[in-house]
Structures are given as structure tokens and as C-alpha cells.
Amino acid sequence: MRVTTDLWASALVRRVFGAGGFAAVLKRGAGEAGAAFLLVRDRFGSLALLGPAPQTSYDSARPDERLFVRIAPDETAEQLDARIEREKRFDPDIWVVEIEVGSVPIEELVSIRD
Template identity: 40%
Template sequence: MARLRSDFWVAAHLRRCGVEGVSAVQRRRGAPEAGAIFIKVDRLDGRADLYGPAPQALVGADDDGTRRFEALMSEALPPDVEARLTREIRFDPDLWIVEIDDPQGRHFLDLAGG
């Protein structure tokens, strides 16, 4: 099954966050069709989480085209998350960044492996 374009996915995810009453913004626009998407969750208390695309090996053969994410950093210092994002951008300048501000750490993502 074909995967939803990155630009459509980001727009839909921003709307989903808004419906849930959670502040979210698109910080970086990547390649519209297939740019990797990274989600930073700022817990607003000096901690942040980072989620990125799950490796294809974790998605499995029954992939239905849904984007799956994995936790890359949990309850990290925001500057450390920013440093990781900077490295990711150097590796892939076409990536997207969505930032969510939520004290509860909600992200509304489909995570690989659970």
C-alpha cells in the first residue's frame, strides 16, 4: 500500500493535535512526497522527547502504509534533542520537524513494536 505523502501527513497530524487541545507547529518543511518526519515533544518542564521514523525492519511485512515511529530520546534535555535534530538534518536535509508542547508528553503517533 502506498504511504501518505509527508506534507499531507504533517498537516493531518497538526490538525489531530489541535483537536486534542495540544499545541503543535511545523518547525521545518521537508520534501513534500517522502521526507522523513521527526516529532519533538517539549514537556515544558525542562524535558523533551524525540520520535523518528521506525526502521523498516520494525514495521514488518504486513505494512499497511501507516507511518510508524520509534522513540529516539525520552525525557532528555531540550538542548540535547536539538543537537540530535541538527545531526539528523546534516544527514538528511529533506526531513520535517513537528514540535508539540504538552506537559503530559502526548504525541498521538503510531509507534512500531507497540
């Protein structure tokens, strides 16, 4: 059974803080099933946007975990902000969580498919 997006985002924020990083929910969407996007900033200031993986990335019909893919890896901060705004217009129920990673890499906090 998959947990609600609200609970999942809260747990992610706690895990990031526990790992010495910083996280904040920039946009709160539908509490039960809103799609989550992660804006990840590393110690050197570079940004990455992670979005929900396509359904074809999952092995089972009802997955237990959330999978993410890197979206637009070479875009600037302004381009990523514009992309997030387009996603918000397309689906107003999305969640956006900004993360500044600490001592633990983002790959240990969320599942990423490349």
C-alpha cells in the same frame, strides 16, 4: 498507499490542535517522502524526540502507517536540538514537527514502537 509527508504533517497538526494541544512545523522537508521527526513536549516541560522506526519494525513490505521510535530519551533540550541539527545535515529533506500535547497522549496521535 502511504500519504505524502506534507499531507501527513498537516493532518497531524490539525489532530493535535483538535485534542487541545499545540503543534508547529519547525522544518519542512521533501513534500512527497521526507522523513518525519517529532519533538514532543508534555505539560511539565519534559521533551522527547521521536524518529522514524527502522524498516524491520514494519510487518509488511509496503506499510500504510508511519511508525515512530523514541530517540535518546534522557537527553536535555540542548542535546535534542544538536541531534536534530545532525539529522538535518545527514538528510536535508527531513521534517521536524514540535508538539505540545493536550488532553490526548501522543500515543493516541501517532504509532510508537518501543
